[in-house]
Structure formats: structure tokens, C-alpha cells
Amino acid sequence: MMKKILAIAWKDNYQIFTDRSLLLLMFITPLVISTIVALVFGGDGGAASLSNIPVVVVNQDVGIVEQEQRINYGQQFISLLMPPQNSDDMAAVACPLLEDATQNQDTTSPIALYELIDLTQLDDPQAARDAVDNGDYAAAIIIPSEFSQAFRVDPITISAQPTIQVEVYGSQGVPISASVVRAVVDSIINTNKTGSIAINTALTTLIQLNPAVLSQLQTADDTLQPIYACGFSPDLGIVTINQQPIISGDARSLFEVILLSVGASQAVFFALFSAQFGVLNIIEERRAGTLQRLFVSPTTRFEILTGKLFGTFGTVVFQLSIMLLALTLVSSLLTGTLTNIWGTNIIGIITVVLALSFAATGIAMLLAGFTTTPEQAGPIGGVINIVLAMLGGAFGVTFGPPLSYLSLIYWGTNALDKLSAGSTDILLNLIILLGQGVLFFGIGLILFNRRAEV
Amino acid sequence: MENIVEARGLVKIYKRRDGTTVEAVKGVNLDIRKGEIFSLLGPNGAGKTTTISMISGLIPPTSGDAKIGGYSIINSPIQAKKLLGVIPQEIALYPKLTARQNLEFFGRMYGLGGSVLRKQVDEVLEFIDLKDRQNDRVETFSGGMKRRVNIGVGLLHKPQLVYMDEPTVGIDPQSRRRILDTVFRLRDEYNMSVLYTTHLMEEAQELSDRVAIIDHGTIIAQGTQGELTQQVGEEDRLLFHVGEAVVDEALLKRIEQNVEGVTSATYTVLNLKELTASDAPQTDLIDKLSTGTVAAIRAGHTTEGLVTVVARRGRKALPHIINLMDSNGVQIQSVEVREPDLEAVFLKLTGRALRD
Numbered sequence: 001m002m003k004k005i006l007a008i009a010w011k012d013n014y015q016i017f018t019d020r021s022l023l024l025l026m027f028i029t030p031l032v033i034s035t036i037v038a039l040v041f042g043g044d045g046g047a048a049s050l051s052n053i054p055v056v057v058v059n060q061d062v063g064i065v066e067q068e069q070r071i072n073y074g075q076q077f078i079s080l081l082m083p084p085q086n087s088d089d090m091a092a093v094a095c096p097l098l099e100d101a102t103q104n105q106d107t108t109s110p111i112a113l114y115e116l117i118d119l120t121q122l123d124d125p126q127a128a129r130d131a132v133d134n135g136d137y138a139a140a141i142i143i144p145s146e147f148s149q150a151f152r153v154d155p156i157t158i159s160a161q162p163t164i165q166v167e168v169y170g171s172q173g174v175p176i177s178a179s180v181v182r183a184v185v186d187s188i189i190n191t192n193k194t195g196s197i198a199i200n201t202a203l204t205t206l207i208q209l210n211p212a213v214l215s216q217l218q219t220a221d222d223t224l225q226p227i228y229a230c231g232f233s234p235d236l237g238i239v240t241i242n243q244q245p246i247i248s249g250d251a252r253s254l255f256e257v258i259l260l261s262v263g264a265s266q267a268v269f270f271a272l273f274s275a276q277f278g279v280l281n282i283i284e285e286r287r288a289g290t291l292q293r294l295f296v297s298p299t300t301r302f303e304i305l306t307g308k309l310f311g312t313f314g315t316v317v318f319q320l321s322i323m324l325l326a327l328t329l330v331s332s333l334l335t336g337t338l339t340n341i342w343g344t345n346i347i348g349i350i351t352v353v354l355a356l357s358f359a360a361t362g363i364a365m366l367l368a369g370f371t372t373t374p375e376q377a378g379p380i381g382g383v384i385n386i387v388l389a390m391l392g393g394a395f396g397v398t399f400g401p402p403l404s405y406l407s408l409i410y411w412g413t414n415a416l417d418k419l420s421a422g423s424t425d426i427l428l429n430l431i432i433l434l435g436q437g438v439l440f441f442g443i444g445l446i447l448f449n450r451r452a453e454v
Numbered sequence: 455m456e457n458i459v460e461a462r463g464l465v466k467i468y469k470r471r472d473g474t475t476v477e478a479v480k481g482v483n484l485d486i487r488k489g490e491i492f493s494l495l496g497p498n499g500a501g502k503t504t505t506i507s508m509i510s511g512l513i514p515p516t517s518g519d520a521k522i523g524g525y526s527i528i529n530s531p532i533q534a535k536k537l538l539g540v541i542p543q544e545i546a547l548y549p550k551l552t553a554r555q556n557l558e559f560f561g562r563m564y565g566l567g568g569s570v571l572r573k574q575v576d577e578v579l580e581f582i583d584l585k586d587r588q589n590d591r592v593e594t595f596s597g598g599m600k601r602r603v604n605i606g607v608g609l610l611h612k613p614q615l616v617y618m619d620e621p622t623v624g625i626d627p628q629s630r631r632r633i634l635d636t637v638f639r640l641r642d643e644y645n646m647s648v649l650y651t652t653h654l655m656e657e658a659q660e661l662s663d664r665v666a667i668i669d670h671g672t673i674i675a676q677g678t679q680g681e682l683t684q685q686v687g688e689e690d691r692l693l694f695h696v697g698e699a700v701v702d703e704a705l706l707k708r709i710e711q712n713v714e715g716v717t718s719a720t721y722t723v724l725n726l727k728e729l730t731a732s733d734a735p736q737t738d739l740i741d742k743l744s745t746g747t748v749a750a751i752r753a754g755h756t757t758e759g760l761v762t763v764v765a766r767r768g769r770k771a772l773p774h775i776i777n778l779m780d781s782n783g784v785q786i787q788s789v790e791v792r793e794p795d796l797e798a799v800f801l802k803l804t805g806r807a808l809r810d
Binding site for chain 2: 004
């Protein structure tokens with residue numbers, strides 16, 4: 001049975017991959033669109049050209065008190081996004097080393113965060129989210145109450161700090177801007193984590209070399225806490241985050257962020273066409289008479305349908321994989337450094353690609369179930385794809401949730417975006433993609449099998 | 455002789471969108487013997503393809519059953535289909551694949567593989583005389599070459615029964631001759647049974663060991679050609695082409711009453727404009743028309759009068775009829791004498807000509 005299924009899948013794929021116009025549609029078109037959009041909105045890989053993204057921030061951080069001095073890392077976080085003259089007004093951390101430190105600011109940076117982001121501060125998280133939903137802001141940043149506590153260096157336990165979540169509530173209407181804000185927040189948090197780890201590592205090494213240091217540290221904790229804070233200081237060049245241009249260290253560039261967002265959605269959008277081409281090939285074969293020829297051979301209906309769907313699924317998996325690799329290559333070529341824009345979670349990426357391919361093939365099967373001719377299926381399929389792309393943000397503008405939740409493009413690109421940012425929180429994305437696939441497959445197969453006569 | 459196909463009570467009812475039904479095939483019974491060429495003859499829309507589609511397992515019958523080599527197409531479809539090779543009317547091939555790739559793919563669908571598949575493909579390429587073009591894409595082939603690959607696909611697994619659905623429709627006379635010769639070779643060299651559907655009486659007559667005539671979803675006659683023509687007796691048909699002349703009822707009555715052996719005389723006017731406006735290929739059209747009609751078309755006439763006289767010993771009656779028509783001012787342009795054939799059988803059984 002498998003031999004026949006594989007033979008049908010091979011035959012379909014052979015026909016697709018020897019068709020130059022199809023290859024153009026599958027690979028070159030989405031790659032070119034993504035690259036152009038990323039270059040237009042994201043610079044040449046080194047510069048950012050977006051600016052004044054309206055962002056609202058809510059600082060719920062209660063801070064910590066050391067030596068009767070109130071330290072609020074949340075406010076420090078906000079100061080990074082404000083123009084320098086306003087930083088003094090913030091109750092940020094006072095770093096005693098600052099006076100002696102050499103300023104290490106990159107004055108040649110093409111764009112500073114405060115230029116990129118037009119920040120407004122609110123007190124109510126829900127009001128901030130509502131304002132985003134209303135289109136007043138591209139994103140809301142909600143800093144949690146335990147933010148400072150999470151970065152407090154504790155020389156007594158010298159243990160890993162609790163994980164904190166800074167919520168970035170992005171607008172579905174301007175997904176590129178929202179992605180940029182998310183990337184900025186990730187970058188700052190990562191830098192702070194680096195500072196925390198650096199200080200903890202230094203203290204641990206010190207205690208291991210001379211255990212007596214521990215008791216001295218315990219008695220002097222309150223005194224030292226502000227000094228620890230220098231690790232996170234925006235003004236100190238040791239761990240530089242001051243007026244940080246987006247292009248910095250291991251943070252993703254704006255170009256990469258946009259290429260990732262647009263590239264992923266365009267790849268899925270065009271993969272939908274490939275899936276439909278593959279499955280609707282059943283209808284084309286019916287017209288050409290080759291399907292009837294298969295049905296009069298000693299091959300079961302199950303083998304024929306499975307072979308065709310397996311072939312289509314393989315095509316989509318291959319297309320998406322090649323697209324992700326090609327986008328990585330484009331990004332690396334244009335930024336001048338080999339960069340894996342999709343992150344390092346290879347298993348996660350493979351899982352998302354498989355789930356996306358399954359969902360895309362499912363939609364195509366549904367289409368094959370309720371249409372009977374290529375003339376009928378072509379326009380309907382095109383409309384479905386465009387609607388899904390709009391809902392999913394593939395064209396830069398969407399209707400926002402909950403409508404965007406209906407699109408596999410949203411769930412797929414969202415999962416890839418999370419993986420790229422280092423998050424593994426993609427279970428819901430996978431469940432929804434697989435669920436959509438199962439649902440559409442099921443309905444499509446039932447409708448198709450109802451047609452006893454071919 | 456043992457039967458390769460036994461169809462009993464095959465019925466196919468289609469439901470229309472408005473809820474009404476159409477009975478396309480009405481209880482067909484067929485027996486096809488091993489090693490014979492069996493033609494299913496009938497006009498377009500008679501139910502030929504529907505009947506064969508049920509026998510080959512393409513569509514399920516509403517009721518009834520068919521057995522191929524003893525295997526029920528309903529209960530043991532896979533075993534039954536293994537014995538059947540199908541050669542559809544349309545070119546059912548993958549144009550982007552080469553001739554060899556097409557043959558290999560369909561060979562795999564029949565469970566062939568490895569060296570057996572390669573050997574069978576080589577044999578078939580030899581049989582269809584396309585070995586030198588085996589690695590060319592089918593889309594680059596001429597119509598005749600595509601037909602040959604189309605036939606080759608149906609023969610790959612050496613079936614006991616080959617079903618050919620009107621394989622000569624719309625092709626040139628040379629390719630048609632080649633296909634008809636192929637049918638004989640399948641029976642004579644490979645001992646295969648051939649089920650051949652056609653609406654062309656001439657093809658059925660030339661090819662068939664036995665014939666079934668189908669009309670309006672019912673088999674109206676079945677047997678050897680001799681058995682069928684016996685049904686119309688020894689009567690000949692005389693066809694008088696009278697161009698645009700008009701023949702009145704009185705003259706027809708006079709022919710029936712005054713000429714010995716004449717049993718009937720009818721006059722019909724063919725609308726040549728409609729005939730030539732048909733989408734059917736010219737070769738196909740000429741097959742259907744008598745030589746007199748073709749001559750009238752070529753002469754640029756828009757209508758043609760045709761007097762059909764059925765008579766025993768037609769050749770003896772011929773001069774008398776010509777005299778009568780001449781004396782009534784009807785100018786005869788050509789005359790054809792047709793001895794009893796399948797066309798006459800169909801005419802007798804249905805009151806219509808196959809070409810109507």
C-alpha cells in the first residue's frame with residue numbers, strides 16, 4: 001500500500017518541482033516581497049527607518065528599598081525609552097560608579113530608542129490595552145509589580161532570579177510596529193538578565209575564592225545594593241543599554257524583525273497556494289481523466305487520496321523549510337553576519353512548520369471537498385487565502401483579534417516570532433494549527449468522499 | 455466458451471438537482487467470452503459509457519452486479535480490476551511526465567515493480583512503437599503518439615480483458631487504422647478479450663466477434679453479426695440522393711406499390727448546414743455520412759434530399775425505381791445499395807438511424 005501512496009506523492013511532487021512558473025510562485029515571489037518590505041521598512045540591515053512608534057507603558061513595579069533608598073528598575077526601564085533630558089526626572093537607580101565611569105555611548109548610532117518610540121505613561125493596564133485595541137498605540141508595555149525584585153542581587157542565596165514577564169500587548173493592526181516594540185523589550189530584558197547573571201557569577205567566584213567574603217557581603221548588603229544596580233545602569237557602559245540603537249549585540253535588528261514577520265507570513269501565504277494547487281490537482285486530474293484511470297486500477301480510494309495529500313503535505317513542508325532557510329540567507333547577506341533569524345530552537349521550528357503545513361493542506365482539502373471544477377476552486381481558493389492573509393497580518397494590516405485568531409497565518413507567524421525571540425510558549429499555537437488541520441481535513445474528506453462518482 | 459464478463463441487471467439511476475431521477479442504464483445483461491472482441495454499439499447518449507463505467511468499477515451501479523473473471527466488481531473490486539485494462543476515450547496521461555514515466559507510474563498502480571515493471575514497460579514501448587521517444591515528455595507528442603501511450607498504459611499489466619472506449623474518435627484515418635489493427639493483435643497475439651464501445655457501425659462490423667446494441671440504456675440486441683442481421687431478413691436498403699429536389703408522397707406510394715420487392719419508401723431532407731456546423735472533426739463526420747451526402751456537402755449544397763427504399767433483391771428493383779423517379783422529374787445524383795448490416799438492425803429495432 002505504501003508503495004502506491006509514495007508513487008502518487010512522488011508523481012505529484014515531480015510535476016510541481018519541474019514546473020518553473022510554479023517554482024517562481026512558491027519561492028521567488030514570497031522571498032522578493034519579504035526582502036523588499038524588510039529593506040523599505042527596516043533599512044539595509046544596519047539602520048532603522050521606523051520612528052515615533054506610539055507606545056503606552058504602565059509601570060506596576062513596586063520597586064525595592066535598600067539603605068532607605070527606593071530603587072525602581074521598572075522606572076529605569078522606562079527611562080531607556082525616553083529622551084535623555086527626561087531621565088533625570090525618573091527615580092532610577094543611582095549608580096555610584098557612574099561619576100568615574102567612562103561614558104560609552106555610541107553617538108553614531110543611526111537611531112536611538114527614544115527616537116524610535118513615542119512613549120506615553122498610563123497607570124491602568126486595562127486602559128492601556130484598550131487604547132491599543134482602539135488603535136491609539138502600536139503596543140502597550142506592562143511592567144509587573146515584582147520587576148525590581150526579580151533583578152535584585154541577593155548575595156546570601158546567590159541564586160537564579162525568579163522569571164519575570166513584561167507584557168507587550170501588540171496591535172494586530174500594525175504588526176510590524178508591534179513586533180519592533182516586542183523586540184526592543186526583549187532586548188532590554190535580555191541585557192538586564194545579562195547584568196544580573198554577571199553580578200551573580202562575580203559574587204559566586206569571589207565567595208569560592210574567599211568564603212569569608214560571604215559574611216562581609218551579608219553585613220554590607222544594603223550598602224552594596226546600589227552598586228549591584230550599576231550592572232543594570234543605562235548610563236554605565238559596562239552593560240550598555242543606554243540610548244541603545246536597535247542594532248546592538250545579539251538583539252535582532254529592525255530589518256531582521258521585519259523580515260521575520262513579513263517573510264514568515266508571506267511564506268505561509270504562498271504555501272497556502274501550493275497546498276491548494278496540490279489538493280486541487282485532484283479536480284484537475286478528474287477533468288483530465290487520469291483520476292478515473294487511477295480509480296479503475298486496483299488502487300483503493302484511500303490510497304489515492306492519501307498519496308495526493310501526502311504529496312501536497314510534503315510540498316508545503318519543503319516550501320516552508322526552504323523559505324525559512326532562504327530568508328535566513330537573505331538576512332545574513334544583507335546584515336553581513338550569519339544570523340539565524342528564526343532562533344535556535346530547531347525542534348520547535350520543525351514542529352511549527354509541520355503543523356502549519358498540516359493546517360494549510362487541511363484548508364486545501366476543504367476546498368477540494370466543496371468545489372467541483374478548477375474554475376470554481378481557483379477564485380474561491382484565492383479569496384480564502386487573501387482573507388486568511390489579511391486576518392493573519394500578511395499584508396501589514398489586520399482586523400485584530402478575535403478575527404486574526406481565525407487565520408493559520410497568525411498562529412504560524414506568531415509561533416515563529418516567539419521561537420525567534422527565544423520563547424518556547426508555542427503550545428497553544430500548535431494546538432490551534434493542528435486543530436484547524438484536523439477540522440478542515442475531516443470536513444473536506446467527508447465532502448469529497450460523498451461524491452461517489454468521479 | 456468461458457465468459458470473462460458477466461453483467462446482470464445493471465441499473466444506474468442519477469438524481470437531478472431538482473429531485474427528479476434519470477435512469478441512464480436499465481437492467482443491462484452482458485456476457486463477454488474469453489478471447490473475443492465484443493463491441494457495444496449505440497448512438498451517443500445510449501448508455502455505453504455508463505454501462506462500462508459500472509463494469510470497470512468507476513461508478514457503483516444502483517442495482518445489479520458485474521463479474522470480471524468471476525470476481526464481483528462490488529464485492530471484490532481489487533481482484534476484478536487486476537484483470538481489466540482500461541483505455542479511455544480521452545488521453546488520460548500526465549503531459550509533464552515522459553512516456554516511460556507515465557507507463558511506470560501506472561504500472562505501479564497495478565502493483566508492478568522492480569525488474570518486472572521495467573520489462574513490461576519495455577515490452578509495451580515496443581508494442582506501441584515508441585521506444586525511441588520513451589524519454590520525451592508526453593506533451594511534446596502528436597495526437598496519434600499520445601493515443602498509443604494511452605493504449606500502452608492499459609496493457610502494462612497484461613490484463614485478460616481490455617476495455618477500449620471509442621478510441622478512434624477524432625483522429626486521422628492512419629492512426630485509426632493502426633488502432634483497429636492493435637485490437638486484432640490483442641486478441642490474436644495476446645489472447646486478450648476486448649470490450650470495444652463505438653457509435654460507428656463500420657468499426658463494430660469490422661472488429662467484432664459479437665456485438666451488443668444499446669439504446670436508451672437498454673440492450674436491444676446481442677449476438678454475432680450474422681445473428682443480428684438475420685433479424686432484418688434479406689432486405690437491402692437503397693439510398694437515392696436527390697440533391698435539393700423535393701419528392702412528394704404520391705411518388706413514394708407509387709414506388710411501394712409498383713416496384714416488386716419494395717416494402718417501404720421514405721423521404722428525408724438532411725440539413726447539411728447543421729451537419730457541417732457540428733464540432734465533430736471532419737473525419738468523424740465523413741464516417742457518419744454516406745458518400746452521396748459528403749459529395750453534396752462538398753458541392754456546397756445546404757440541404758440534401760434522401761429517398762430510402764427497403765426492398766428484397768434490391769439490385770433487381772433498382773432500375774424500376776430510377777425509371778419512376780426520372781419520369782416524375784426527380785433527378786437522382788447518386789445511388790447506394792446497402793446489404794443487411796448493423797445499421798439496418800438498429801433502424802429496424804428503433805426506427806431511427808444510428809447517426810440520428
